[in-house]
Amino acid sequence: MDFWGKTIWITGASSGIGKAVAIELSSNNVTLILSGRKEEALKDTEKLCIKNGCQTVILPFDLGNEESIEEAAQFIKENNIKIDALYQFGGISQRSFVAETPISVDRKIFEVNYFGTIALTKKVLPQMIKNGGGQIAVTSSIVGKFGFPYRSSYSASKQALHGFFESLRAENAKNNIAVSVIIPGRIKTNISVNAINKDGKTHAQMDAGQDKGMSAEKCAKVICKKLKKEKKEILVGGSEVIMVHIRRFLPRLYYYMASRVKPL
Template sequence: MDFFAKNIWITGASSGIGKAVAIEISKAKTNLILSGRNESKLKEVAAQCKKNGSTAQVILFDLGDEKSVVSAAEAVLSKKIKIDALYHFGGISQRSFVNETPLDIDRKIFEVNFFGTVALTKAVLSRMAENGGGQIAVTSSIVGKFGFPYRSAYAASKHALHGFFESLRAENKKNNIRVSVIIPGRIKTDISLNAIDKNGQPHSKMDEGQEKGKSAETTAKIICRKLKKEQKEILVGGTELLMVYIRRFIPSLYYYMSSRVKPL
């Protein structure tokens, strides 16, 4: 994947990893579509991307609102833009116990993390295939590889993304659709601050591990390098990534460690 002069759509581009990836890719003189809910922040990111020599347009939508997602896709596709790549970074995390979390909160997390992402992908997929193929990347998490306390719906939504996009990849090899699943560990972003609690309110606390995590800018450089190589799974983070391998090869140790995570 060569970013130069490509049309690349990035969701969750107003902050965190999505913003950092957009700015990193903009150094390659590309044509960016930046999406999210916060118009003012997206315009700031677009301005930075333009300074780097890329074009950048802002398309607003709410991942938790299917009609908003579909309307945004129709607006972009009506312009006959050939989407060379679609990179999903939008999402929301969680900090609450299973037995204290109402089902509507679980549904909200799935609407944003899974159904909104799937809706945009489906809206773009056929046109991408008709145009000869393209690249789709979706952001999971290391808890998309295993369950973890206080993140039940978040982990479940990320597990669902793995299943969906691995199926999409298998079905669309003939259409030259290349799929990458991005699996971050602890990255220093606002994800824990914006995570929702059992009442659907912002957690508003920076996790200690998050505070010490890899910067979004360093993370973006790693992700972009691996997207260029079209790596199917992109693990990025610190020592916490060891949990992925512990879960796979020493499950008994994983079960012991996960049960000893301190309460919030």
């Protein structure tokens, strides 16, 4: 994917990794569609992007609300915007034990991370196919590759994305659709602050582990470099990403570690 002159729709652009990716891409003469729920925060991202000479459209919507997704897709259609790439970073994390978490909280996490993401993808994909191809990226997590305490439905929602997007890739190779699954480790963003707890309220804390994570800016540079190469999986983070390899090649060590790990 040569970014130059392309139209790229970015979800999660109001904060963290999505915001940093928007800024990183903004010097490529791109048109960026910036989405998230918080319009004011999107305007902040827009200001930083415009400085680098790109075009922007702010399109706030809620991934947890089907009507809101439909309205956003309708806006794109009515304005004849041709999407070359859809990069999805919108998502929420979790901080609660299985035994204490009501099913409504599990559903809320899936609604945003899984159903919202695939609903948006389904709105964009047919048009992309008609236009002769494009690129779709979705953000999983290292816990999309293994289970982790305090993250049950978050981990499950991210693992579900792998199944969905691998299938989409296999179906659409013939349609020139490139699919990348981004797999971050610990990145220093507000993800733990915005994570939801057993009461469905925000965790409202910067966890110690999160605070020591890779910066969003460095993470965005790695992601953009690999999106350009259309890598199928983009693993990014610090030493914690080794857990993906431990889970795959040394499962007994993973089982031992996972039950003893400090979850915050």
